[in-house]
Amino acid sequence: MIDLYTWITPNGLKTSIALEEFGLLYQAHAIDLTKGEQFSENFRKISAGSKIPAIVDHSNGLTLLESGAILTYLAEKTGRFLPISGAERYAVLEWVFWQVGGLGPTLGHAHYFLTYHPDVAPAASALFASETKRLYEKLEQHLNGKDYLAGDYSIADMSVWPWVSRFERHKINLNNYPSVRRWYLQIAKREAVQRGYRVPVFTGEIPLPPPLTHENSESSEERL
Template identity: 65%
Template sequence: MIDLYTWITPNGLKVAIALEEFGLHYRPHTVDITKGDQFQQDYLAINPGGKIPVIIDHETGITLAESGAILLYLAEKTGRFLPRQGAARHHTIEWLMWQMGGFGPTLGNAHYFLTYNSGEAPFAEDLFRRDTRRLYETLNSRLADRDYLVDDYSIADMAVWPWVSRFKRHQIDLNAFPNVKRWYLRLAARPQVKCGYDVPHFTSEIPQP
Protein backbone atom coordinates (compact mmCIF):
# COMPACT_ATOMS: atom_id res chain seq x y z
CA MET A 1 0.00 0.00 0.00
CA ILE A 2 1.15 3.52 -0.85
CA ASP A 3 -0.03 6.63 0.96
CA LEU A 4 -0.22 9.64 -1.34
CA TYR A 5 -0.27 13.12 0.18
CA THR A 6 -1.41 15.52 -2.49
CA TRP A 7 -3.46 18.45 -3.74
CA ILE A 8 -5.18 19.39 -7.01
CA THR A 9 -2.12 20.86 -8.73
CA PRO A 10 -0.36 19.58 -11.86
CA ASN A 11 2.46 18.15 -9.74
CA GLY A 12 -0.04 16.36 -7.56
CA LEU A 13 -2.10 15.14 -10.51
CA LYS A 14 0.88 13.64 -12.30
CA VAL A 15 1.56 11.26 -9.39
CA ALA A 16 -2.11 10.35 -8.96
CA ILE A 17 -2.34 9.59 -12.69
CA ALA A 18 0.85 7.53 -12.49
CA LEU A 19 -0.43 5.48 -9.56
CA GLU A 20 -3.58 4.75 -11.56
CA GLU A 21 -1.55 3.83 -14.65
CA PHE A 22 0.77 1.56 -12.67
CA GLY A 23 -2.24 -0.11 -11.08
CA LEU A 24 -0.83 0.28 -7.58
CA HIS A 25 -2.98 0.28 -4.45
CA TYR A 26 -2.85 3.68 -2.78
CA ARG A 27 -4.68 5.88 -0.31
CA PRO A 28 -4.94 9.59 -1.13
CA HIS A 29 -4.64 12.12 1.67
CA THR A 30 -5.72 15.71 1.05
CA VAL A 31 -3.13 18.39 1.79
CA ASP A 32 -5.01 21.62 1.17
CA ILE A 33 -2.25 24.05 0.31
CA THR A 34 -4.76 26.93 0.16
CA LYS A 35 -5.21 26.48 3.93
CA GLY A 36 -1.51 25.95 4.69
CA ASP A 37 -1.83 22.22 5.44
CA GLN A 38 1.63 21.69 3.97
CA PHE A 39 3.13 23.66 6.87
CA GLN A 40 1.47 21.69 9.65
CA GLN A 41 3.97 19.92 11.87
CA ASP A 42 2.61 16.43 11.14
CA TYR A 43 3.10 17.02 7.42
CA LEU A 44 6.52 18.63 7.83
CA ALA A 45 7.56 15.49 9.68
CA ILE A 46 6.93 13.63 6.41
CA ASN A 47 8.35 16.27 4.08
CA PRO A 48 10.39 19.06 5.70
CA GLY A 49 10.27 20.95 2.39
CA GLY A 50 6.55 21.58 2.88
CA LYS A 51 5.58 20.70 -0.69
CA ILE A 52 3.23 18.22 -2.29
CA PRO A 53 3.14 15.48 -3.40
CA VAL A 54 4.72 12.88 -1.12
CA ILE A 55 4.37 9.11 -1.14
CA ILE A 56 5.01 6.58 1.60
CA ASP A 57 5.49 3.09 0.19
CA HIS A 58 4.78 0.72 3.07
CA GLU A 59 6.06 -2.24 1.06
CA THR A 60 9.57 -0.82 0.82
CA GLY A 61 9.54 1.66 3.71
CA ILE A 62 10.48 4.50 1.38
CA THR A 63 9.13 8.02 1.84
CA LEU A 64 9.67 10.16 -1.23
CA ALA A 65 8.96 13.75 -2.24
CA GLU A 66 9.46 15.58 -5.57
CA SER A 67 7.05 14.46 -8.27
CA GLY A 68 9.73 13.64 -10.86
CA ALA A 69 11.61 11.45 -8.39
CA ILE A 70 8.35 9.73 -7.48
CA LEU A 71 7.60 8.94 -11.13
CA LEU A 72 11.07 7.47 -11.61
CA TYR A 73 10.68 5.43 -8.42
CA LEU A 74 7.31 4.02 -9.45
CA ALA A 75 8.62 3.16 -12.91
CA GLU A 76 11.63 1.35 -11.42
CA LYS A 77 9.42 -0.40 -8.86
CA THR A 78 7.02 -1.77 -11.45
CA GLY A 79 9.24 -2.04 -14.51
CA ARG A 80 6.68 -0.13 -16.56
CA PHE A 81 6.46 3.13 -18.51
CA LEU A 82 10.24 3.61 -18.54
CA PRO A 83 12.43 1.58 -20.92
CA ARG A 84 15.04 -0.45 -19.07
CA GLN A 85 17.91 0.56 -21.33
CA GLY A 86 18.97 2.24 -24.54
CA ALA A 87 18.18 5.54 -26.17
CA ALA A 88 14.46 5.37 -25.36
CA ARG A 89 15.24 5.27 -21.63
CA HIS A 90 17.49 8.30 -21.84
CA HIS A 91 15.02 10.25 -23.97
CA THR A 92 12.19 9.45 -21.55
CA ILE A 93 14.27 10.85 -18.70
CA GLU A 94 15.22 13.80 -20.92
CA TRP A 95 11.58 14.80 -21.44
CA LEU A 96 10.75 14.19 -17.80
CA MET A 97 13.54 16.61 -16.91
CA TRP A 98 12.27 19.05 -19.55
CA GLN A 99 9.00 19.17 -17.69
CA MET A 100 10.60 19.40 -14.27
CA GLY A 101 13.17 22.03 -15.18
CA GLY A 102 11.39 24.21 -17.73
CA PHE A 103 7.79 23.49 -18.65
CA GLY A 104 6.46 23.19 -15.10
CA PRO A 105 8.27 26.14 -13.51
CA THR A 106 7.51 28.46 -16.43
CA LEU A 107 3.84 27.53 -16.52
CA GLY A 108 3.62 27.89 -12.76
CA ASN A 109 4.81 31.47 -13.16
CA ALA A 110 2.32 31.93 -15.99
CA HIS A 111 -0.46 30.88 -13.60
CA TYR A 112 0.76 33.42 -11.05
CA PHE A 113 1.21 36.41 -13.33
CA LEU A 114 -1.30 35.83 -16.15
CA THR A 115 -4.20 34.41 -14.17
CA TYR A 116 -3.96 35.24 -10.48
CA ASN A 117 -2.24 38.65 -10.65
CA SER A 118 -3.09 39.96 -14.09
CA GLY A 119 -2.13 43.61 -14.58
CA GLU A 120 0.20 43.73 -11.59
CA ALA A 121 3.50 43.16 -13.38
CA PRO A 122 3.31 43.78 -17.16
CA PHE A 123 7.00 42.97 -17.74
CA ALA A 124 6.69 39.58 -16.01
CA GLU A 125 3.42 38.85 -17.80
CA ASP A 126 5.02 39.51 -21.17
CA LEU A 127 8.09 37.43 -20.26
CA PHE A 128 6.15 34.38 -19.16
CA ARG A 129 3.56 34.70 -21.93
CA ARG A 130 6.33 34.56 -24.53
CA ASP A 131 8.24 31.75 -22.80
CA THR A 132 5.05 29.74 -22.33
CA ARG A 133 4.34 29.99 -26.03
CA ARG A 134 7.93 28.98 -26.84
CA LEU A 135 7.58 25.84 -24.70
CA TYR A 136 4.27 24.90 -26.31
CA GLU A 137 5.97 25.31 -29.69
CA THR A 138 8.74 22.97 -28.53
CA LEU A 139 6.18 20.41 -27.41
CA ASN A 140 4.20 20.78 -30.64
CA SER A 141 7.37 20.19 -32.68
CA ARG A 142 8.28 17.11 -30.64
CA LEU A 143 4.84 15.59 -31.23
CA ALA A 144 4.77 16.35 -34.97
CA ASP A 145 5.48 12.78 -36.08
CA ARG A 146 4.77 10.73 -32.97
CA ASP A 147 1.90 9.78 -30.69
CA TYR A 148 3.86 10.16 -27.46
CA LEU A 149 6.90 12.09 -26.28
CA VAL A 150 9.18 9.14 -26.84
CA ASP A 151 8.39 5.80 -28.52
CA ASP A 152 5.60 4.64 -26.23
CA TYR A 153 3.42 6.13 -23.52
CA SER A 154 5.67 6.82 -20.54
CA ILE A 155 6.20 8.72 -17.31
CA ALA A 156 7.28 11.68 -19.45
CA ASP A 157 3.77 11.95 -20.89
CA MET A 158 2.28 11.57 -17.41
CA ALA A 159 4.46 14.43 -16.18
CA VAL A 160 3.70 16.87 -19.00
CA TRP A 161 -0.02 16.24 -19.52
CA PRO A 162 -1.36 17.72 -16.23
CA TRP A 163 0.43 20.98 -16.96
CA VAL A 164 -1.10 21.17 -20.44
CA SER A 165 -4.51 20.57 -18.86
CA ARG A 166 -4.18 24.11 -17.44
CA PHE A 167 -3.87 25.60 -20.95
CA LYS A 168 -6.59 28.18 -20.28
CA ARG A 169 -4.58 29.62 -17.39
CA HIS A 170 -1.64 29.89 -19.77
CA GLN A 171 -3.78 31.88 -22.24
CA ILE A 172 -3.02 29.19 -24.81
CA ASP A 173 -5.39 28.12 -27.59
CA LEU A 174 -4.58 24.46 -28.20
CA ASN A 175 -5.99 24.75 -31.71
CA ALA A 176 -2.85 26.73 -32.51
CA PHE A 177 -0.80 23.67 -31.51
CA PRO A 178 -2.53 20.79 -33.31
CA ASN A 179 0.02 18.12 -32.39
CA VAL A 180 -0.23 19.02 -28.71
CA LYS A 181 -4.02 19.05 -28.96
CA ARG A 182 -4.09 15.58 -30.57
CA TRP A 183 -1.78 14.17 -27.90
CA TYR A 184 -3.64 15.92 -25.09
CA LEU A 185 -7.02 14.51 -26.15
CA ARG A 186 -5.57 11.02 -26.62
CA LEU A 187 -4.30 10.97 -23.06
CA ALA A 188 -7.44 12.63 -21.69
CA ALA A 189 -9.45 9.67 -22.99
CA ARG A 190 -7.46 7.15 -20.93
CA PRO A 191 -9.54 5.81 -17.99
CA GLN A 192 -6.51 6.02 -15.68
CA VAL A 193 -5.97 9.68 -16.53
CA LYS A 194 -9.63 10.41 -15.88
CA CYS A 195 -9.45 8.70 -12.48
CA GLY A 196 -6.19 10.37 -11.49
CA TYR A 197 -7.54 13.77 -12.48
CA ASP A 198 -10.11 13.49 -9.68
CA VAL A 199 -7.55 12.87 -6.89
CA PRO A 200 -7.74 13.87 -4.10
CA HIS A 201 -11.23 15.02 -5.07
CA PHE A 202 -13.29 16.03 -8.09
CA THR A 203 -12.92 19.67 -9.09
CA SER A 204 -14.09 19.77 -12.71
CA GLU A 205 -14.26 17.76 -15.88
CA ILE A 206 -11.04 17.55 -17.87
CA PRO A 207 -10.83 20.82 -19.86
CA GLN A 208 -11.55 20.50 -23.56
CA PRO A 209 -9.93 22.67 -26.24
Protein backbone atom coordinates in the same frame (compact mmCIF):
# COMPACT_ATOMS: atom_id res chain seq x y z
CA MET B 1 0.12 0.11 0.13
CA ILE B 2 1.34 3.58 -0.77
CA ASP B 3 0.20 6.73 1.00
CA LEU B 4 -0.02 9.70 -1.36
CA TYR B 5 -0.04 13.21 0.08
CA THR B 6 -1.20 15.56 -2.62
CA TRP B 7 -3.35 18.42 -3.85
CA ILE B 8 -5.05 19.45 -7.09
CA THR B 9 -1.96 20.91 -8.76
CA PRO B 10 -0.28 19.64 -11.94
CA ASN B 11 2.54 18.11 -9.90
CA GLY B 12 0.03 16.42 -7.64
CA LEU B 13 -2.09 15.22 -10.55
CA LYS B 14 0.78 13.65 -12.41
CA THR B 15 1.52 11.51 -9.35
CA SER B 16 -2.07 10.34 -8.87
CA ILE B 17 -2.35 9.67 -12.61
CA ALA B 18 0.86 7.62 -12.46
CA LEU B 19 -0.38 5.57 -9.51
CA GLU B 20 -3.57 4.83 -11.42
CA GLU B 21 -1.64 3.93 -14.57
CA PHE B 22 0.69 1.61 -12.64
CA GLY B 23 -2.29 -0.05 -10.96
CA LEU B 24 -0.73 0.30 -7.52
CA LEU B 25 -2.78 0.19 -4.35
CA TYR B 26 -2.67 3.62 -2.71
CA GLN B 27 -4.53 5.91 -0.36
CA ALA B 28 -4.72 9.61 -1.13
CA HIS B 29 -4.49 12.24 1.62
CA ALA B 30 -5.55 15.76 0.65
CA ILE B 31 -3.11 18.48 1.67
CA ASP B 32 -5.13 21.64 1.01
CA LEU B 33 -2.58 24.26 -0.03
CA THR B 34 -5.22 27.00 0.11
CA LYS B 35 -5.56 26.38 3.85
CA GLY B 36 -1.82 26.10 4.49
CA GLU B 37 -2.07 22.43 5.45
CA GLN B 38 1.35 21.82 3.89
CA PHE B 39 2.85 23.64 6.89
CA SER B 40 1.20 21.46 9.49
CA GLU B 41 3.47 19.69 11.95
CA ASN B 42 2.24 16.26 10.90
CA PHE B 43 2.88 16.83 7.21
CA ARG B 44 6.29 18.36 7.81
CA LYS B 45 7.32 15.06 9.39
CA ILE B 46 6.81 13.57 5.93
CA SER B 47 7.88 16.51 3.79
CA ALA B 48 10.35 18.74 5.61
CA GLY B 49 10.08 21.33 2.83
CA SER B 50 6.27 21.40 3.04
CA LYS B 51 5.92 20.38 -0.60
CA ILE B 52 3.46 18.08 -2.30
CA PRO B 53 3.37 15.47 -3.66
CA ALA B 54 4.96 13.03 -1.28
CA ILE B 55 4.58 9.28 -1.00
CA VAL B 56 5.25 6.70 1.68
CA ASP B 57 5.69 3.19 0.32
CA HIS B 58 4.85 0.87 3.19
CA SER B 59 6.24 -2.16 1.35
CA ASN B 60 9.76 -0.93 2.07
CA GLY B 61 9.36 2.11 4.32
CA LEU B 62 10.50 4.58 1.66
CA THR B 63 9.38 8.20 1.90
CA LEU B 64 9.91 10.11 -1.33
CA LEU B 65 9.38 13.70 -2.45
CA GLU B 66 9.60 15.50 -5.82
CA SER B 67 7.21 14.37 -8.53
CA GLY B 68 9.89 13.55 -11.10
CA ALA B 69 11.66 11.27 -8.64
CA ILE B 70 8.35 9.68 -7.62
CA LEU B 71 7.38 8.85 -11.20
CA THR B 72 10.82 7.35 -11.88
CA TYR B 73 10.63 5.30 -8.70
CA LEU B 74 7.16 3.97 -9.51
CA ALA B 75 8.26 3.06 -13.05
CA GLU B 76 11.26 1.16 -11.73
CA LYS B 77 9.21 -0.48 -8.99
CA THR B 78 6.71 -1.87 -11.49
CA GLY B 79 8.89 -2.21 -14.58
CA ARG B 80 6.41 -0.21 -16.64
CA PHE B 81 6.32 3.05 -18.64
CA LEU B 82 10.12 3.52 -18.57
CA PRO B 83 12.57 1.44 -20.62
CA ILE B 84 15.13 -0.30 -18.44
CA SER B 85 18.19 0.85 -20.38
CA GLY B 86 19.59 2.43 -23.49
CA ALA B 87 18.66 5.44 -25.57
CA GLU B 88 14.95 4.77 -25.16
CA ARG B 89 15.22 5.16 -21.38
CA TYR B 90 17.07 8.45 -21.61
CA ALA B 91 14.64 9.79 -24.20
CA VAL B 92 11.86 9.37 -21.61
CA LEU B 93 13.92 10.88 -18.80
CA GLU B 94 14.91 13.81 -21.01
CA TRP B 95 11.27 14.86 -21.28
CA VAL B 96 10.59 14.24 -17.61
CA PHE B 97 13.44 16.58 -16.72
CA TRP B 98 12.31 19.06 -19.40
CA GLN B 99 9.02 19.30 -17.59
CA VAL B 100 10.53 19.48 -14.12
CA GLY B 101 13.19 22.05 -15.01
CA GLY B 102 11.43 24.14 -17.64
CA LEU B 103 7.78 23.61 -18.47
CA GLY B 104 6.51 23.35 -14.89
CA PRO B 105 8.26 26.40 -13.43
CA THR B 106 7.46 28.54 -16.48
CA LEU B 107 3.78 27.62 -16.56
CA GLY B 108 3.54 28.03 -12.80
CA HIS B 109 4.73 31.61 -13.19
CA ALA B 110 2.39 32.05 -16.16
CA HIS B 111 -0.56 31.05 -13.97
CA TYR B 112 0.47 33.65 -11.40
CA PHE B 113 1.09 36.56 -13.75
CA LEU B 114 -1.42 35.85 -16.54
CA THR B 115 -4.42 34.52 -14.59
CA TYR B 116 -4.26 35.38 -10.91
CA HIS B 117 -2.39 38.72 -10.95
CA PRO B 118 -2.43 39.97 -14.56
CA ASP B 119 -1.91 43.65 -13.70
CA VAL B 120 0.77 43.39 -11.03
CA ALA B 121 3.86 43.28 -13.25
CA PRO B 122 3.29 43.88 -16.98
CA ALA B 123 6.89 43.06 -17.86
CA ALA B 124 6.68 39.70 -16.06
CA SER B 125 3.33 38.95 -17.70
CA ALA B 126 4.81 39.63 -21.13
CA LEU B 127 7.88 37.53 -20.37
CA PHE B 128 5.98 34.47 -19.20
CA ALA B 129 3.42 34.76 -21.98
CA SER B 130 6.28 34.69 -24.47
CA GLU B 131 8.08 31.82 -22.72
CA THR B 132 4.87 29.81 -22.51
CA LYS B 133 4.31 30.14 -26.25
CA ARG B 134 7.93 29.18 -26.91
CA LEU B 135 7.55 25.98 -24.89
CA TYR B 136 4.29 25.10 -26.63
CA GLU B 137 5.98 25.63 -29.97
CA LYS B 138 8.75 23.24 -28.95
CA LEU B 139 6.18 20.69 -27.83
CA GLU B 140 4.23 21.12 -31.07
CA GLN B 141 7.34 20.64 -33.18
CA HIS B 142 8.37 17.54 -31.25
CA LEU B 143 4.93 15.89 -31.32
CA ASN B 144 4.42 16.44 -35.03
CA GLY B 145 4.02 12.93 -36.42
CA LYS B 146 4.42 11.26 -33.01
CA ASP B 147 1.82 9.65 -30.77
CA TYR B 148 3.76 10.25 -27.56
CA LEU B 149 6.74 12.20 -26.31
CA ALA B 150 9.29 9.38 -26.27
CA GLY B 151 8.29 6.26 -28.16
CA ASP B 152 5.46 4.49 -26.34
CA TYR B 153 3.26 6.11 -23.69
CA SER B 154 5.48 6.71 -20.68
CA ILE B 155 6.10 8.70 -17.51
CA ALA B 156 7.20 11.53 -19.81
CA ASP B 157 3.61 11.92 -21.02
CA MET B 158 2.28 11.55 -17.47
CA SER B 159 4.65 14.30 -16.38
CA VAL B 160 3.83 16.85 -19.08
CA TRP B 161 0.10 16.25 -19.65
CA PRO B 162 -1.23 17.66 -16.32
CA TRP B 163 0.56 20.94 -17.00
CA VAL B 164 -0.96 21.19 -20.46
CA SER B 165 -4.38 20.50 -18.89
CA ARG B 166 -4.10 24.00 -17.41
CA PHE B 167 -3.93 25.58 -20.88
CA GLU B 168 -6.73 28.02 -20.04
CA ARG B 169 -4.77 29.43 -17.12
CA HIS B 170 -1.75 30.21 -19.22
CA LYS B 171 -3.88 31.72 -22.01
CA ILE B 172 -3.15 29.10 -24.66
CA ASN B 173 -5.57 28.06 -27.39
CA LEU B 174 -4.74 24.43 -28.09
CA ASN B 175 -6.29 24.75 -31.55
CA ASN B 176 -3.18 26.73 -32.49
CA TYR B 177 -1.06 23.68 -31.68
CA PRO B 178 -2.71 20.77 -33.52
CA SER B 179 -0.13 18.11 -32.62
CA VAL B 180 -0.28 19.05 -28.93
CA ARG B 181 -4.07 19.11 -29.13
CA ARG B 182 -4.23 15.62 -30.65
CA TRP B 183 -1.77 14.25 -28.05
CA TYR B 184 -3.62 15.95 -25.19
CA LEU B 185 -7.03 14.58 -26.19
CA GLN B 186 -5.65 11.10 -26.80
CA ILE B 187 -4.24 10.92 -23.28
CA ALA B 188 -7.35 12.52 -21.77
CA LYS B 189 -9.36 9.50 -22.96
CA ARG B 190 -7.35 7.08 -20.83
CA GLU B 191 -9.41 5.76 -17.94
CA ALA B 192 -6.47 5.87 -15.55
CA VAL B 193 -5.89 9.54 -16.42
CA GLN B 194 -9.55 10.33 -15.81
CA ARG B 195 -9.44 8.58 -12.44
CA GLY B 196 -6.19 10.24 -11.40
CA TYR B 197 -7.51 13.65 -12.41
CA ARG B 198 -10.12 13.35 -9.64
CA VAL B 199 -7.54 12.82 -6.86
CA PRO B 200 -7.54 13.92 -4.09
CA VAL B 201 -10.86 15.74 -4.71
CA PHE B 202 -13.04 16.24 -7.76
CA THR B 203 -12.94 19.82 -9.02
CA GLY B 204 -14.38 19.40 -12.50
CA GLU B 205 -14.05 17.43 -15.69
CA ILE B 206 -10.87 17.45 -17.76
CA PRO B 207 -10.77 20.74 -19.71
CA LEU B 208 -11.33 20.44 -23.45
CA PRO B 209 -10.20 22.83 -26.16
CA PRO B 210 -12.81 24.46 -28.37
CA PRO B 211 -14.10 22.10 -31.08
CA LEU B 212 -12.49 22.40 -34.48
CA THR B 213 -15.85 21.95 -36.23
CA HIS B 214 -18.80 24.33 -36.36
CA GLU B 215 -19.97 26.00 -33.18
CA ASN B 216 -22.75 23.54 -32.38
CA SER B 217 -20.98 20.32 -33.34
CA GLU B 218 -18.37 18.31 -31.46
CA SER B 219 -15.85 15.98 -33.05
CA SER B 220 -15.77 12.40 -31.86
CA GLU B 221 -12.20 12.75 -30.58
CA GLU B 222 -13.38 15.19 -27.92
CA ARG B 223 -16.02 12.93 -26.34
CA LEU B 224 -14.22 11.60 -23.29
